[in-house]
Every structure is written in C-alpha cells, then in structure tokens.
Amino acid sequence: MKHSRLSDQIADQLETMIIEQGLKAGERLPAERQLAEQLQVSRPSLREAIQKLASKGILASKRGGGTYVQDAPHAAFVDPMLALFRENPEYRFDVLEIRHALEGNAAFYAALRATDEDKAHILKNFDRMLELHGDKDPMAEARADAAFHLSIVEASHNLVLLHVMQGLFSLLQSSISHNLDKLYTLPRVFEPLSNQHETLLSAILNGNPERARAAAQEHLTFVEESLKKIDEEEARKLRSMRRLTTLGAYP
Structure with a gap:
C-alpha cells in the first residue's frame, strides 16, 4: 500500500473519531504518541494525516501545544x-x-x-x-x-x-x-x-x-x-x- 494512501486512511480514521466523539472546535486531540498507539499507525504517517486535515481546515497544530479541532466536520x-x-x-x-x-x-x-x-x-x-x-x-x-x-x-x-x-x-x-x-x-x-x-x-x-x-x-x-x-x-x-x-x- 502506498504511503500517501495510508495517510488518507488515517485521515479518515481521525475524522471518524472527531465525529463519533462529538469533538468541537477548540478541543484538543490526544498526544501524538497516544494517538498513534490508539490508531496503531506510525507517527510519521499520523503527522502526514494531520497535515492533510489541517489543509482542509479541520485540525490546527500548535508548536509545542498539541493538535486541536479547528472546525468539526459536521x-x-x-x-x-x-x-x-x-x-x-x-x-x-x-x-x-x-x-x-x-x-x-x-x-x-x-x-x-x-x-x-x-x-x-x-x-x-x-x-x-x-x-x-x-x-x-x-x-x-x-x-x-x-x-x-x-x-x-x-x-x-x-x-x-x-x-x-x-x-x-x-x-x-x-x-x-x-x-x-x-x-x-x-x-x-x-x-x-x-x-x-x-x-x-x-x-x-x-x-x-x-x-x-x-x-x-x-x-x-x-x-x-x-x-x-x-x-x-x-x-x-x-x-x-x-x-x-x-x-x-x-x-
């Protein structure tokens, strides 16, 4: 499976998690290490997926401050x-x-x-x-x-x-x-x-x-x-x- 395809799948998993848990704008995602373990993916692939959702305006990363929901998908x-x-x-x-x-x-x-x-x-x-x-x-x-x-x-x-x-x-x-x-x-x-x-x-x-x-x-x-x-x-x-x-x- 190509790496780009894997990151797309992880991005879909993240969107599903945000929707299912009812996360709202401003709420923080789990720490990167914890999230990678939860999704059973590598941290580099997770970072790429987060970047994809950031480009769609769904997530926003703060240097040293974690990743936050910027605009819930729904x-x-x-x-x-x-x-x-x-x-x-x-x-x-x-x-x-x-x-x-x-x-x-x-x-x-x-x-x-x-x-x-x-x-x-x-x-x-x-x-x-x-x-x-x-x-x-x-x-x-x-x-x-x-x-x-x-x-x-x-x-x-x-x-x-x-x-x-x-x-x-x-x-x-x-x-x-x-x-x-x-x-x-x-x-x-x-x-x-x-x-x-x-x-x-x-x-x-x-x-x-x-x-x-x-x-x-x-x-x-x-x-x-x-x-x-x-x-x-x-x-x-x-x-x-x-x-x-x-x-x-x-x-």
Whole structure:
C-alpha cells in the first residue's frame, strides 16, 4: 500500500473519531504518541494525516501545544440549520423523517459489515444507555442513545453517512432537548424504546440486515410519534394555563 494512501486512511480514521466523539472546535486531540498507539499507525504517517486535515481546515497544530479541532466536520452542516430551527421548530420533524431512510440503510449495512470490534462497541453503548436510565440528567441518557445509533452508523463503514448523521443528531439535541429529556422519563415511552433498541442490537449482532433495517425504521416511527404527543400535551397545558390566567384563577 502506498504511503500517501495510508495517510488518507488515517485521515479518515481521525475524522471518524472527531465525529463519533462529538469533538468541537477548540478541543484538543490526544498526544501524538497516544494517538498513534490508539490508531496503531506510525507517527510519521499520523503527522502526514494531520497535515492533510489541517489543509482542509479541520485540525490546527500548535508548536509545542498539541493538535486541536479547528472546525468539526459536521459544523458547516449544523450551524446554518440551527438558525432555521429557531425560526420554525417544526422542521425538527423533517430531520426525523430523513433519519428513516438514512438509519434504515445504516442498520442494514452495519448488519452486513460490522466487525467484531464494531459489535463490541455497539454493545458497550447499548449497556451505557441502560446504565444511565433514571440518571438525574435525562439528557445524559439521550446523548448515550445518540452514541448507540452513531456506533451503528460507524459500523456501516460509510464515512459520508457518518458525517451526515452526526450533523442530524447535533441538530436534534440542540433543537428539542426539552422534549428529549421527557422522552427518557415517561414510563410509557421508555419500555418500548428499550425493547426497540434491543431488537435493533440483536439484528446487527446476528447479521440480519433486513431485520436491522426494519427495526431501525420501526424505532424511528415510534420516536417521531412520541415526540409529537409530547408536543401536543405541552400545547394543551399551555392553553389551559392561559385560560386560567384569563379567568384570574392562575397566579
């Protein structure tokens, strides 16, 4: 394998790491020696890969100060969309709709392509979700949920898909955090969510692509419907409060 090709592969690994770990602009990468050992590559090849990402504006190296994320790969996708979401929150359901197609295919290819290491990583994220249920910060469980789904996307071994999905999850977490925390605290929602995640996990671990795609799409349908119900409940409460205020019965 040519050295230039190897550095391209390492650059792809670094981008995947930045996306999967949700690293943001200004955050530092591990030290060069540690990073080379983590990726199991030589330090000269690693330096060349870092230079490639620096030329793309993704990384920046400071002499004697390490390597920092300069512009997260998904930031250009997310930032303009956030402004749009603030003006019209209903666009978040557009994100959920597109996730049906993308995550269904990601689950399909993950079931086909996942390595033993990929499967261990997915299982680890699944266990982490269960550990965090009932945590004082419901958003911690929501973030663990995102990590579980992104580990499935990573197992599809499609870097473009991983870029897009990281951006979509960032949009969702930024735009509907209020509803996401409720999603993980309502008993009527958590049990089906947990069962759906387990079905999806099982299909991927057992290498059943069609079942994995169906499980991902069934799960997303449930999430979308549940978030809409939460919206409706919030709207009803708000209307009730306004009526009481108008009648002088609410302080």
